[in-house]
Amino acid sequence: MVYWEHGGRDLKAPLAMEAAFSDAHTDDERRIRALIAENNAQRATKLEQELFKQRTRLADAERILESKATKAATENKRIASDKIDAAVRRLADLKRMTLKDADSRxxxxxxxxxxxxxxxxxxxxxxxxxxxxxxxxxxxxxxxxxxxxxxxxxxxxxxxxxxxxxxxxxxxxxxxxxxxxxxxxxxxxxxxxxxxxxxxxxxxxxxxxxxxxxxxxxxxxxxxxxxxxxxxxxxxxxxxxxxxxxxxxxxxxxxxxxxxxxxxxxxxxxxxxxxxxx
The missing domain is CATH 3.90.1680.10 (SOS response associated peptidase-like)
Structure with missing residues (x-):
């Protein structure tokens, strides 16, 4: 019902709840599975865009640091590195087939x-x-x-x-x-x-x-x-x-x-x- 009403728009939900529809048996369940797949595709696109943005930020910071150590560049490098790691983990989660305990949180x-x-x-x-x-x-x-x-x-x-x-x-x-x-x-x-x-x-x-x-x-x-x-x-x-x-x-x-x-x-x-x- 929630996925139907929201039409596949990004909803924050634990992976375990969405994984329950991976083995769909009814038309309703298959429709929900399709909406979840659409939602995940949108998430993946956003994460890939974020990766490109942060990798560019990281490269710019490293280029500045090669010639001069500045507080701003050091901070940009740290933030970009953290956000890259987070985006890579989330992309991996979208592709992962085996559930973990944390997926129900x-x-x-x-x-x-x-x-x-x-x-x-x-x-x-x-x-x-x-x-x-x-x-x-x-x-x-x-x-x-x-x-x-x-x-x-x-x-x-x-x-x-x-x-x-x-x-x-x-x-x-x-x-x-x-x-x-x-x-x-x-x-x-x-x-x-x-x-x-x-x-x-x-x-x-x-x-x-x-x-x-x-x-x-x-x-x-x-x-x-x-x-x-x-x-x-x-x-x-x-x-x-x-x-x-x-x-x-x-x-x-x-x-x-x-x-x-x-x-x-x-x-x-x-x-x-x-x-x-x-």
Whole structure:
């Protein structure tokens, strides 16, 4: 649906989500596969143009440095080299057939599969991982870019038009967080022990945009962290709900928020091992 509506325009999505359509069996799946291929061709063209631009920048900087070491030329050489390496890696990823663990990772602003209930049926919808709240404009969203997390203590106030109405779940095997270590930002990877799939509680929104496809977007609910996450330096944590509570979560009753809070409280509580993210 998202690929149809966007007509193959560049969408940020994990490679693993797109790879699911490589073995297409139905006409709909083949159409999505074709749109993904079109999207990837556009990405490759942009990356090749970026490579040409940065290689030219690098050559110019090196030519200047041959006669005189300047700060500007040194910086241009460093930046161009970094951007060349990044573009080469991304081009290789577009051609790579074997998936890696990192291919399932999502970032704020990327699309990810979210399960919701529509017309009494469970469906999976690709949604952007940063929620545009009801009534918000694009400008308002830019001013408050942190809405990929829905804090549990703000569910009634900030998220009141979605909490009790638009509930979803996302299945993950780990999560990542930015942590300050000695004045520097580092990214930590948190893995549940023992390894397991976690059903993360989410809220979602569908925003009509005149002249464009509707924007489907979501946020993961977060709460105070367990001791091991707090000790690692982070103050929030996703909320993995129990499988037996999934149906009640996906079919919320806005007149009984107490029961919904009880689902969030009666969560899975694995121990999270952490390490530096690759």
């Amino acid at each position: 999502i970032y704020p602003g990327w699309y990810a599969p979210v399960m919701i209930v529509q017309d009494g049926r469970r469906v999976v919808v690709p949604m952007r991982y940063r929620c545009r709240l009801p009534g918000w404009t694009e400008q308002m969203e830019r001013e408050k870019p942190g809405t990929y997390n829905a804090r549990r203590d703000n569910l009634r106030r900030v998220w009141g038009k979605l909490f009790g109405y638009n509930h979803g779940i996302m299945v993950v095997t780990r999560f990542y967080e930015n942590v300050n270590r000695n004045g520097k930002n580092v990214v930590l990877q948190f893995d549940p022990t023992p390894p397991q799939q976690m059903v993360v509680a989410c809220l979602w929104s569908r925003t009509p945009i005149p002249g464009e496809p509707d924007l489907w977007s979501f946020a993961a609910i977060t709460d105070e962290p367990p001791p091991e996450v707090a000790a690692a330096g982070h103050d929030r944590c996703i909320v993995p709900i129990k499988p037996e509570n999934v149906d009640a979560w996906l079919n919320p009753d806005p007149s009984d928020l107490t029961s919904l809070y009880a689902i969030l409280d009666d969560r899975e509580r694995p121990y999270y091992e952490h390490r530096m993210a690759a």
